[in-house]
Amino acid sequence: MELILASESASRRAMLLAAGVPVTCVGAQVDEGAIRDSLRAEGRRVRDVADALAEAKAVKVSRRHPGALVLGADSMLAFGDRHIDKAESIAAARDQLRALRGQPHSLVSAAVVALDGVPVWRHVGVARLVMRDFSDAFLEEYVAAEGEALLTTVGGYRLEGLGAQLFSAVEGDYFTVLGLPLLAVLGYLRERGVMAA
Numbered sequence: 557m558e559l560i561l562a563s564e565s566a567s568r569r570a571m572l573l574a575a576g577v578p579v580t581c582v583g584a585q586v587d588e589g590a591i592r593d594s595l596r597a598e599g600r601r602v603r604d605v606a607d608a609l610a611e612a613k614a615v616k617v618s619r620r621h622p623g624a625l626v627l628g629a630d631s632m633l634a635f636g637d638r639h640i641d642k643a644e645s646i647a648a649a650r651d652q653l654r655a656l657r658g659q660p661h662s663l664v665s666a667a668v669v670a671l672d673g674v675p676v677w678r679h680v681g682v683a684r685l686v687m688r689d690f691s692d693a694f695l696e697e698y699v700a701a702e703g704e705a706l707l708t709t710v711g712g713y714r715l716e717g718l719g720a721q722l723f724s725a726v727e728g729d730y731f732t733v734l735g736l737p738l739l740a741v742l743g744y745l746r747e748r749g750v751m752a753a
């Protein structure tokens with residue numbers, strides 16, 4: 557059975573391919589902002605919003621690919637009562653990192669698998685990260701070194717890269733931080749016989 561990744565995330569695609577899961581990537585083109593705003597207005601938790609976005613992506617793409625398992629995903633930061641998404645500018649990313657400095661936050665990555673337009677599996681992974689109280693000079697060097705990459709990730713960091721220098725502690729699943737609760741996804745694919753058990 558073919559697995560389709562309803563995501564344009566290079567990190568998610570790379571994780572699955574590195575784990576030996578052949579995937580075809582198809583962008584979902586979902587209006588994430590509309591879904592996010594309406595659920596936030598209802599006071600929904602970050603994990604529920606991420607789950608709903610992952611479902612919307614998986615279901616939309618699976619309607620166009622009957623018979624295929626379609627994996628959708630979404631990652632967001634929970635910081636106090638704030639829901640944090642990808643920054644829209646380098647200045648905003650810098651401000652976001654300054655706000656997160658010296659504080660704990662959670663990175664939530666939701667995954668939903670859909671088949672023929674119906675969700676058939678879901679999992680939400682949560683990792684807890686503690687950002688060290690780095691200096692302003694460090695922050696400027698980091699922002700200059702990362703540049704546009706700051707806009708491609710939900711926290712403005714790539715843990716597997718320079719982002720490692722931002723943290724004093726990371727608790728939970730490394731893959732969840734990178735954008736996918738990969739171990740849970742692999743477990744499901746084995747259950748479905750897509751991968752050898």
Ligand SMILES: Nc1nc2c(ncn2[C@@H]2O[C@H](COP(=O)(O)OP(=O)(O)OP(=O)(O)O)[C@@H](O)[C@H]2O)c(=O)[nH]1
Pocket residue numbers: 562563564565566567568583584629630631632642708709710711713714715716719733734735736
């Ligand atoms: N490489 C890397 N990517 C990260 C890290 N933290 C978060 N991300 C990425 O941040 C992005 C979160 O944005 P999302 O809206 O969930 O996904 P997207 O990249 O817009 O892609 P779609 O699934 O098509 O919506 C994802 O691509 C995650 O893989 C990290 O530490 N390293």
